Amino acid sequence: MEVKIKSMKYEDFKDNEYIENLVEQLRAGGTNIIVGKLDQLMNWGVSNSLWPLCFGTSCCAIEFMCLGAARYDMARYGFEVARNSPRQADYIMCQGTINYRMAPALKRLYEQMAEPKYVIACGSCTVSGGPFKNSYCVVKGVNEIIPVDVYLPGCPPRPEAFFYALMQLQRKIKVQKYFGGVNRKEKLEGLKYDGKVLQEEAK
Amino acid sequence: MADIQEKITQLCLQAQVDTTGEFPMVTVDDAQWHDLARALKEQLHYDVLSAVVGMDWTEALGCVYYLTNTSTHELLHVKVATADRENPRLHSVVDLWPVANFQEREVYDFFGIVFIGHPDMRRMFLRTDWVGYPLRKDYDPASNPLRLDDETNEDYTCRWVEDEQGNVKKIDGKVFEDDEYVVNVGPQHPSTHGVMRYRASLDGEIVKKIDVVSGYIHRGIEKLCENLTYPQMLLYTERMDYMAAHINRHCMCMCVEKALGLEVPRRAELIRLMMDELMRLSSHLLSYGCLTMDQGATTAFFYGFRERELIYDIFDRTCGARMSMSYSTIGGVVADVHEDFIKDVRHACDVIEKNLAEYHKLFTGNVIAVNRMTGVGILTKQEAIAYDITGPSGRASGWHCDVRKTNPYSLYNEFDFDEVTYEHGDSMDRYMVRMREMEQCIKILRQACDKLEAEGIQGEYCAAKVPKVMKLPAGHWYQQVEASRGAFGVYIESDGGTKPVRVHFQSPCYNLIGVVDLTCKDNMIADLITITASLDFVIPDIDR
Secondary structure, three states: OOOOOOOOOHHHOOOHHHHHHHHHHHHHOOOOOOOOOHHHHHHHHHHHOOOEEOOEOOOHHHHHHHHHOOOOOHHHHOOOOOEOOHHHOOEEEEEOOOEOOOHHHHHHHHHHOOOOOEEEEEOHHHHHOHHHOOOOOEOOOHHHOOOOOEEEOOOOOOHHHHHHHHHHHHHHHHOOOOOOOOOOOOOOOOOOOOHHHHHHHHO | OHHHHHHHHHHOOOOEEEOOOOOOEEEEOHHHHHHHHHHHHHHHOOOEEEEEEEEEOOOOEEEEEEEEOOOOOOEEEEEEEEOOOOOOEEEOOOOOOOOHHHHHHHHHHHHOOEEEOOOOOOOOOOOOOOOOOOOOOOOOHHHOOOOOOOOOOOOEEEEEEEOOOOOEEEEEEEOOOOOOEEEEEOOOEHHHOEOOEEEEEEEOOEEEEEEEEOOOOOOOHHHHHOOOOHHHHHHHHHOOOHHHHHHHHHHHHHHHHHHHOOOOOHHHHHHHHHHHHHHHHHHHHHHHHHHHHHOOOHHHHHHHHHHHHHHHHHHHHHHOOOOOOOOEEOOEEOOOOOOOHHHHHHHHHHHHHHHHHHHHHHHHOOHHHHHHHOOOOOOOHHHHHHOOOOHHHHHHOOOOOOHHHHOOOOOHHHOOOOOOOOOOOOHHHHHHHHHHHHHHHHHHHHHHHHHHHHOOOOOOOOEOOOOOOOOOOOEEEEEEEEEOOEEEEEEEEEOOOOOEEEEEEEOHHHHHHOOHHHHHOOOEHHHHHHHHHHHOOOHHHHHO
8 A cells, every 4th residue: 555645545546556556666676666745745845944034133133143053053954044035035034123114124025035935923022012012113013014924922032942933834834735735825815914904094 | 510510601601500410410502502512522522422312391302412521531411402392493513523413313303303504314213204203292103103115215315504694494415416326235134233224325346425224123112111110111221232231231220220329239239240241241252253254254153152152051040031131120130140150150251261262263363354354444533532432343443431441330440450442443453352352351250250259148139129119309310331332321311200201222333323434435345244243233222
């Protein structure tokens, strides 16, 4: 029984015999093969080479630098290639307060990233505005302007917490379906300040 | 004190001098202010404008200027007010103290006070389309909702000039000329050390002018403090210059303690001082790491961060956090140090001292480092004083400006350490001052370890008794400390209640961005990165 896929019964496949013959032939010829879904391969790759965008506005960024340095060494997980261009990054680790002047820039950076893209709201400020939520110019949580995948509270979070958040993101990626799946929807709906809301407010 | 009163009255008859407060206070009308300022600078040697505090006293708007005498290190403050809330105008002092350029722009941004004679009256921190002035008492926060449309670049500026008859006229100008080639750097750029943005006018690769656009992390801390009690607002001090968290918090505590007349237990003061020095050490190590990484020496970055972890461990054990430690409180410190504290500090000192030699071997003599830093971004001593560049960057220009020496606070006068100064004021000297200062930090820490061992008992109660409801008497206070990047000041004005009327933080980094244009001019665009790295500013400290 070579074809083992969790979400579908063995009997439901119509070409089991053909695949098993093929596998047998290849093995007889000395080739090692594994049969699986393309999604699994994709998820394995994406989740183990998450490249962050350098986006540190304040204190959390220093802890993120510690993550890159020798003691915590995020290279062990494949997170180390911090990119300066959003075009090359897989996720934004939003470190530090976002204020009204920065908000359009953050939104643009998010839009510039290629799919699949993820956001980690790192630190109290990006989760909810944190200690600055009563301020006249601070965004009360980045989830008002961009969709957030993982929330990481702390002021600033410890490096261990950073790893926890990154591993949560890995878990999330590992159950995604890129090919013909249904769970990757357009995430922008339902944001407090998406394009639609702004247009309505303007009217 | 009486001497100063006499001297100032001689200079300006209309000036009222009050010597009852902690520093002599001069109250003067705007009409006489500029002449008095000139006389104070030229005749009484008040060469440094340490702080400009914008104020809204409800019935009047105005400024409090803190001046420092470079020879006696005495502070003096001058209060200038205008009752006109519709069109508030004061005379600018940019021509006397160039540091006032950015300081007055900040006041304009927050209070809407127009400075007559200021060359570049634009907003500093807030969006160009911002409505109203947020630090005024009658500001309505609903007037500025979150806008996600892109901000337009500010290409036009204006200035107000006064003719001989006293009529004030607005003259429009341009930030850059039409034929200038302007390149944008930031706000999201790895080498700006945060979210700073520069607009650089270039001629080939040579920088002609830099327009600093700040405010991408402006959080309105000063306004937030007005709605909090004194113990509550301590947390913000650590989130401005997070690389001087202990020092900033110490400053705020000292300012409140001064107002309340509290005496801090000696052991607590000693612990605070040690924490300050550990923080400075950690900050300079970070500065080393970032400066080297900006020049491509990634290994050196790892070295700097390796040693910082030792210091983080000490903080972690005693304060329970690696960053934003919340350790000092009004009246002392939260709890006594961890039982292994002295052992850990001694160990960290030994390791760092040994490794400093390694750093020099790895980076200081390197031909790339020497070529990129020596003679680049020169700031002369006169310029450092005029722009109030304190801290390691000022000392690299040869200015003796260490607050620990000029106005010793805490227990610093009991310690034997040197003020490190260099002469040339280039990037190399700024780097070297930090490296040498780390040696002095270690020296202070070792003496402090001995003192802490000899005096007091482990587990002793380390805080003075403070009233449960803290009310500061009516008045105002200013306290300066030597933070990792220069003289950090806290201004508190109270009306006798539990909450302050105005809190102002005078951050050293804000003055540092004032010289970016000056130091980068006629250098290569690539040197912009090394110069700003050697100035070593922390952006949240600039924007507050």
